Amino acid sequence: MDVYEAIYKRRDIRHFRSDAVPSEVLHRILDAAHHAGSVGFMQPWNFLVIRDPITKSKVHQIYAAANEEAEKQYTGEKRQQYRAMKLAGIMEADVNLVVTCDVSRELGGGLGRQTMPETAVYSTCCAIENLWLAARSEGIGVGWVSILHPDKVKQVLGIPEHLTLVAYLCIGYPVSFEKKPMLETLGWQDRVPLEDLVYYERWHNKELDVK
Amino acid sequence: MDVYEAIYKRRDIRHFRSDAVPSEVLHRILDAAHHAGSVGFMQPWNFLVIRDPITKSKVHQIYAAANEEAEKQYTGEKRQQYRAMKLAGIMEADVNLVVTCDVSRELGGGLGRQTMPETAVYSTCCAIENLWLAARSEGIGVGWVSILHPDKVKQVLGIPEHLTLVAYLCIGYPVSFEKKPMLETLGWQDRVPLEDLVYYERWHNKELDVK
Numbered sequence: 001m002d003v004y005e006a007i008y009k010r011r012d013i014r015h016f017r018s019d020a021v022p023s024e025v026l027h028r029i030l031d032a033a034h035h036a037g038s039v040g041f042m043q044p045w046n047f048l049v050i051r052d053p054i055t056k057s058k059v060h061q062i063y064a065a066a067n068e069e070a071e072k073q074y075t076g077e078k079r080q081q082y083r084a085m086k087l088a089g090i091m092e093a094d095v096n097l098v099v100t101c102d103v104s105r106e107l108g109g110g111l112g113r114q115t116m117p118e119t120a121v122y123s124t125c126c127a128i129e130n131l132w133l134a135a136r137s138e139g140i141g142v143g144w145v146s147i148l149h150p151d152k153v154k155q156v157l158g159i160p161e162h163l164t165l166v167a168y169l170c171i172g173y174p175v176s177f178e179k180k181p182m183l184e185t186l187g188w189q190d191r192v193p194l195e196d197l198v199y200y201e202r203w204h205n206k207e208l209d210v211k
Numbered sequence: 212m213d214v215y216e217a218i219y220k221r222r223d224i225r226h227f228r229s230d231a232v233p234s235e236v237l238h239r240i241l242d243a244a245h246h247a248g249s250v251g252f253m254q255p256w257n258f259l260v261i262r263d264p265i266t267k268s269k270v271h272q273i274y275a276a277a278n279e280e281a282e283k284q285y286t287g288e289k290r291q292q293y294r295a296m297k298l299a300g301i302m303e304a305d306v307n308l309v310v311t312c313d314v315s316r317e318l319g320g321g322l323g324r325q326t327m328p329e330t331a332v333y334s335t336c337c338a339i340e341n342l343w344l345a346a347r348s349e350g351i352g353v354g355w356v357s358i359l360h361p362d363k364v365k366q367v368l369g370i371p372e373h374l375t376l377v378a379y380l381c382i383g384y385p386v387s388f389e390k391k392p393m394l395e396t397l398g399w400q401d402r403v404p405l406e407d408l409v410y411y412e413r414w415h416n417k418e419l420d421v422k
Contacts, residue, residue: 200261
């Protein structure tokens, strides 16, 4: 699939079919992640593949509690709208994947990380986007679940304290790839026009040619 | 270009030709960035396009000072190796692009950000990877410069204090797209085998079937 097509057709998936993700497909999308650039080539990521329904169920409980808590920040119609949305597919997705970042990893000898150490985590996010796009091209859906307390999830999975849990992803064949993001379709939030977000030469300057 | 091809052929570029990036190409890669997913569809990013050589030169000075400082962490042969590497193409790249994240942006009503507010910045990194891959498919190189004090760069560009400068990117037609990452070719750091980075069901477990 063309890279632009994958970018425009990528969705955040919460509705999964039950078919298994073949191991060679899973390997290809993990390898795509592993081929993201990383600061100083430190490759700070790990991938933890979860298929055990008991483990999924423990994480789902963490999600359900956090979601109940999150709902309370909304009132009236907005709360109804929030409650009606499906925001995770932990139990249904064939694979749950945790992506971590080890900021203490010594690969790359610290190159590029003196002034911006946060780039280790940023590199890990680039790896996640690679995986997301590669998955899309394989017809596989990915849903990023952030309504979780990462420390609780780390505890369930035995992930050492010093690691950053960057993402908890649900991966599997989706019921469908919708034309638009769910939050746009449901009227939760529209897409901002790109031109509102671009400046030239200096912050807040909208003129293309300042010289 | 196929998404896997873009992923495997993407490089971190530091050597640029002087040809200008056509504005329609720049628009396409920015639009690719803007179509990354974002937590709660908050679209927390802005893009600041810099072509003014005076501005580039100010940023280059910030880079040069930080790089001189960074070099001091290495000794002997490693320092020689560090000094010999070109780690930025600020002046040569036709476009310099700052990508910021506004964690205070209210779009999306905070959905998904109660337990993991850091996902706003993570979304911005996903946008950067979209841009990087779209650029690769256009024959355009991108180099991410992290050897910079972000606060100093923000000051030069008039970027408000509360915004996170996520990335300073050099964008332009590259002298070449090499087969391997520069740091691998130069013997600075090898790629780790993917299998060393993947666990199953629980941290540190390398067995595919634990059940």
